[in-house]
Amino acid sequence: MSPALMRVLRVVVLLSAVRGAPLATVTLPPVILEPVPLEPVPVPSEPVRVDSGADQNISIPINTEQQQQQQQVSLDVDVMLTGELNPNHYPARRAAQVVLHHLNTRYGSPYWWGALRQVHKATAEALGDSGRKYSLEVTLQDQISGTKETCTAEVVFPGGPAGGPPQVTTSYEGKSEINTQAQEEALYNQYNTSQNLLSGHNLPDSYGHVAPGMEPFWHLGGVASSFVMLKESSENTLYNMAQVVSVTQLATENNQLRFNYDVLLHEMVSQEIIHWKLLASWSPQEGVKASQMELLPKCHHCEPPQEH
């Protein structure tokens, strides 16, 4: 039966179902127009293949961002921009994002989670073997209260084969609002117990929802992820946390609440979703610390059962 006829029949069945009346009195609207069969668009007879040489060993999961970059086909961008940068263009934006990761490691909490809002000014300079330095003026915003602040910052992306994490300094002096302290103390006291250890998963869920009681632990996951995102960042990356897959509280140790986190990071340039485990510890006095950070392989062979 032709697809067009199938469509017509489907519409007919639908109409019958909702009306339950004979069709003889109703004119059906025009339905599917099957396009006239056309000449296929000619594609090159020799498929255009880019010889990458990295195509071997495909079953090895993509483990590191470095391997990612090797397999990206790209023009050799030897000429990195120096001097005054366009603050809306990606080099300034990527460096500014690193500033935010840094600020979150220093000042983040279940009630303070910074995000980049605007880059006002940016310059870059080459430091020879030591790498490249960006000087920036940015506006950041606490994603929870909405409060905005402007600060200046410097980001050094180390040079050389060893690489290493970027080094950041800022003029930021701490959150101007202090009323998160009460909330933080309350949360700390509520969960500083060995009974009913917290656990949760999929923050946010597929529909973007986070249960109100879980929001602080979603924020905490974002802040703890900043430790990973900071150390993984380069001029070729832009990281955000995509989702907390799971959070499981462990017993308090040294007055720090502790949580095992399983997170998915989204790296914008490669578009990869990168899976990390980490241990987050937190108290209002000490802030957030992340340790035991572990990259998990991309799971290629965990195909879910076919839906039918």
Next chain:
Amino acid sequence: MMLALVGMLLLQMGAATRAIHDYNVYHPYTEIDSWMTGILIDNPDIVSIERYGQTYEKRDINLLRIGERTGAMKKVAWMDCGIHAREWISPAFCQYFIKQILQEYRVHGSRMAAMMKEMDFYVTPVLNVDGYIYSWLNGTRLWRKNRSPGTGSCSCYGTDLNRNFNVTWGTIGVSTNCCSETYGGTAALSSPEAASVTRYLEQRKADVLLFLTIHSYGQLILVPYGNPNLTAPNYGQLMKVGLAAAAEMKKVHGMSYRVGTSPDILYPNSGSSRDWARLAGIPYSFTFELRDNGTFGFELPEEQIQPACEEAYSGAMHIINHVHREQFNAAVSVATASLLGVLLATCVTVANNAF
């Protein structure tokens, strides 16, 4: 006669008893498909559904064609959503867009009513149907590509449809590893989804004024080209219109959208549908990256669907209005200019003769 009346009444009731479509939640593909049929039934005068291709898993790729039927081939504004599976706000926007333009069309004397006489809207609510369905399964919410299997020794699934179009294919911002999220495919147009769009529009491209492809996230309006070695001949105009659209978007809910080529404001890339459209001669071609900026990313909360769609709609309509004005009022302007020219010449002749 009585039977006809009863039939019409029952048809009205039938339409009313069909569940009202909620535009503020995300819908699985079966619901979007049913909704499309419903739109068709509710608007038989100006809507038709066209199947223009098949996905790898042999599902139909459908567009809604919306416009008054004049019998002639009309100018076209193209919009596609859901080319990347995990970007759920994108198909949600196509649904919202269609609802809005139909609503506005029904307002007598509205601008949209006039536009639909002269233009057709071709809207594909979900282009990457297989991928979208896959992203609704357990554990695969963040799937991006289509669902074609790997080839050769590579066992991973999926081609990045937005790296698979035949425009400087495989040159930059794309991976040759089939496990990568930006895997460009075995060849340009190796994916049936990209091939369907190309085949369909190749034949009609002379009449296509605008190509809008909807993505998330990042709050950007991207203009061609993704390859930094290519410059669109009307780059200045594209930027001007794009910046004006972003300004309109900001007025709605205060959200900032950056405007520029992908190599400038995001990253270089090749094989995108936007680039293919511009290269094919479609003068206005844009990628919209909708909300947000990374807080929720691909999992934008359902409470944000409406505001995200409202601002995106105002941006899209700014571009559509500009394109329409340029195409149709220009004809009027040319005629007016000619008339003025004739009058002027007459005056000069008279003046000359007088002296």
